[in-house]
Amino acid sequence: MEKYLVLEFKNAGFFRNKMTKDFVFDIRGRTPRFESEFYDEPINANHVSNVLHVLFGERPVPSLRKVVFERVDYYYEKALDSFICIDAYKQFHKKKEKDEYISETMSVKKAVHNSWSKLDFVYWERVRKLLGDELFTEMTALLTKLIKEKDIREKYSFKEIKSIVRERQLLDNPLLIDFFAKLKQNGKTSLVMYFVDDKRAAEMNMNSHTALTVNNGVEKVTRLNGEIVIPVNDEDILKLSNSKGCATILDGGLVFIKGIFTANRINVSKHTKVNEIGLETSKNKEKNAD
Amino acid sequence: MEKKVKNILLRLNLEGYGIVNYDSNDQKYILNEGKEYNKDFRNNSSYAKKTFYNDENGKQKTKIKISKNCLKQSIFKKDIPFQCPNIVHDDILLYSFIGSPASMLRGFLFAKEEAFKRKEAFSITDAEQSCNAISNLETFTRSGQKNTDEDVKDNSFFKKETVGDIKYSAHGNIDLEQLQFVSTDPIFDRLTFNPDKFNLFSKFMKQRMESFKSELGYYKMKTSVVEIPEYGFKFSNEDMLHMVKYLFNMMMELTINRNGGYAVTSELQYKLVYNPLEDTRADENGWVSVKTQKDIDKLDFSIEDFYVVVDEEESKKMRSAILDNYQVAKKKTADKKESKKPKKKDKEEVAEAEATV
Numbered sequence: 001m002e003k004y005l006v007l008e009f010k011n012a013g014f015f016r017n018k019m020t021k022d023f024v025f026d027i028r029g030r031t032p033r034f035e036s037e038f039y040d041e042p043i044n045a046n047h048v049s050n051v052l053h054v055l056f057g058e059r060p061v062p063s064l065r066k067v068v069f070e071r072v073d074y075y076y077e078k079a080l081d082s083f084i085c086i087d088a089y090k091q092f093h094k095k096k097e098k099d100e101y102i103s104e105t106m107s108v109k110k111a112v113h114n115s116w117s118k119l120d121f122v123y124w125e126r127v128r129k130l131l132g133d134e135l136f137t138e139m140t141a142l143l144t145k146l147i148k149e150k151d152i153r154e155k156y157s158f159k160e161i162k163s164i165v166r167e168r169q170l171l172d173n174p175l176l177i178d179f180f181a182k183l184k185q186n187g188k189t190s191l192v193m194y195f196v197d198d199k200r201a202a203e204m205n206m207n208s209h210t211a212l213t214v215n216n217g218v219e220k221v222t223r224l225n226g227e228i229v230i231p232v233n234d235e236d237i238l239k240l241s242n243s244k245g246c247a248t249i250l251d252g253g254l255v256f257i258k259g260i261f262t263a264n265r266i267n268v269s270k271h272t273k274v275n276e277i278g279l280e281t282s283k284n285k286e287k288n289a290d
Numbered sequence: 291m292e293k294k295v296k297n298i299l300l301r302l303n304l305e306g307y308g309i310v311n312y313d314s315n316d317q318k319y320i321l322n323e324g325k326e327y328n329k330d331f332r333n334n335s336s337y338a339k340k341t342f343y344n345d346e347n348g349k350q351k352t353k354i355k356i357s358k359n360c361l362k363q364s365i366f367k368k369d370i371p372f373q374c375p376n377i378v379h380d381d382i383l384l385y386s387f388i389g390s391p392a393s394m395l396r397g398f399l400f401a402k403e404e405a406f407k408r409k410e411a412f413s414i415t416d417a418e419q420s421c422n423a424i425s426n427l428e429t430f431t432r433s434g435q436k437n438t439d440e441d442v443k444d445n446s447f448f449k450k451e452t453v454g455d456i457k458y459s460a461h462g463n464i465d466l467e468q469l470q471f472v473s474t475d476p477i478f479d480r481l482t483f484n485p486d487k488f489n490l491f492s493k494f495m496k497q498r499m500e501s502f503k504s505e506l507g508y509y510k511m512k513t514s515v516v517e518i519p520e521y522g523f524k525f526s527n528e529d530m531l532h533m534v535k536y537l538f539n540m541m542m543e544l545t546i547n548r549n550g551g552y553a554v555t556s557e558l559q560y561k562l563v564y565n566p567l568e569d570t571r572a573d574e575n576g577w578v579s580v581k582t583q584k585d586i587d588k589l590d591f592s593i594e595d596f597y598v599v600v601d602e603e604e605s606k607k608m609r610s611a612i613l614d615n616y617q618v619a620k621k622k623t624a625d626k627k628e629s630k631k632p633k634k635k636d637k638e639e640v641a642e643a644e645a646t647v
Binding site for chain 2: 010011023025026027028029030051056057059060062065066067068069072089091094102104105106109113127208212213215218223239240241242243244245248252254256257258259260
């Protein structure tokens with residue numbers, strides 16, 4: 001009698017929002033996520049094939065990113081012969097006129113280093129880091145002279161200095177104009193902009209010495225649970241018993257082995273055959289439409 | 291022959307009071323479809339994170355949960371109180387973060403010119419409600435000045451989902467194969483860090499794990515048909531045990547505190563997997579309960595060697611063609627990007643032409 005490997009998966013995270021400013025990284029470097037392809041169906045033959053690769057002691061092979069090694073066709077064929085059942089709550093989407101998986105909100109960490117913060121929080125130590133010791137000493141000396149007060153670093157925050165400079169109309173002072181020109185020549189325009197242009201006040205966050213990025217954001221994620229039934233032979237079972245026996249699917253979804261069952265103990269009435277699940281990606285659709 | 295552990299399954303039970311993990315307000319659109327008593331159309335309501343089910347009659351059923359992200363943040367909060375991508379700008383900060391058992395277990399992604407990433411070795415599901423506690427939308431008021439503009443509606447009332455005593459349970463595993471090897475190879479899509487900085491990594495790792503003595507080398511997966519050796523290093527059995535014990539300690543100390551609620555670990559169970567087809571999650575045999583520090587200290591087992599060392603010269607020969615192609619591909623991408631950017635000279639010419647017009 002035919003034997004089947006039954007797997008259950010829990011908490012597989014599926015991100016629908018592909019129009020983020022995030023990037024996809026592979027051996028070619030980085031590509032903006034909205035430029036890269038993505039599958040319409042949350043789980044298809046490629047995902048199941050990767051689970052099988054891992055369970056049978058191979059590396060998973062990304063299908064939309066480039067790597068130097070290729071998938072093992074035997075496991076891909078096995079994935080096509082499998083059955084899958086996704087057991088997650090669906091809701092009728094009025095605009096799309098079809099049932100869709102519900103999603104929850106989660107906070108995500110922004111990994112990309114150039115999602116620059118818009119916060120113009122500048123303090124003396126940051127200015128010193130930006131200018132270096134020599135220029136910084138020159139600037140404090142000049143500001144002491146212009147404001148006509150000693151220990152300005154002790155008395156005022158850098159933000160207050162900005163207000164004082166503006167209130168006393170020191171921006172028109174030739175000494176300060178010359179110093180700003182020097183800063184621009186030395187590639188420190190961001191500090192000049194902090195004083196001059198409110199719209200560009202946060203430019204200092206883009207300097208490598210004082211870089212500051214947005215470090216988290218909000219995303220919608222759909223969590224999927226379900227079952228995968230895969231036909232196996234005796235050789236596969238032997239290999240599986242020596243493997244690690246765990247894998248992941250989608251974002252952080254855990255795959256557990258339920259066991260090996262004979263055909264008469266399997267009910268796949270609610271399952272879909274994996275080879276019937278479409279492999280269309282959004283870019284493919286656009287091309288077909290053209 | 292000595293039996294070797296291939297994987298560790300985990301069961302985590304939590305107990306607490308009140309809600310500790312909230313979802314966004316968009317949940318009202320899902321809730322309004324079903325349950326009546328938590329129905330609310332207003333925008334100033336907070337809902338607990340939930341799992342939704344259909345019961346036998348097709349009616350909506352919910353269970354309160356703590357998301358896996360919240361659990362992981364709380365488990366590792368002692369070593370990783372927050373994650374900040376800004377540390378990529380400073381090697382000391384970056385390698386201090388990467389060179390720790392917490393990072394090796396939890397995984398990370400840092401992207402600058404190159405992306406440094408490591409997949410999590412410790413995975414856990416959402417902790418789902420395991421008791422019959424029923425939540426309720428409670429009305430609260432907040433202090434503070436109200437909006438005095440007559441045209442703008444404002445009130446100090448808001449609604450928040452609350453619950454009394456509650457229990458949760460979660461499942462997880464420690465992928466020992468994933469934990470065992472750290473790749474420093476750009477061609478395998480899992481570059482953890484720059485191999486040139488191995489000494490810096492090693493310095494930080496030794497501070498946190500004295501037994502760490504691994505060296506870089508070429509390894510291949512024992513079970514894989516892909517013969518290409520991968521550059522990286524392998525943790526010893528002692529190191530792996532240290533990390534497993536560290537994780538168990540963190541899980542036992544898990545506490546999630548929030549204004550009006552808390553959740554703490556009530557029970558941690560583990561199961562060593564020797565044969566994945568026999569030692570399954572559903573099988574009740576083999577589960578061991580961790581109750582005290584002694585239970586963690588006495589943990590001792592041999593872990594399967596998933597990777598084997600390959601001779602360096604042989605590895606270099608096998609990899610030469612791939613590395614050459616990799617460099618060509620990288621150059622092509624760089625050239626492509628460069629050609630997309632308008633050159634400075636072109637920009638100036640355009641500006642001049644515009645000025646003339």
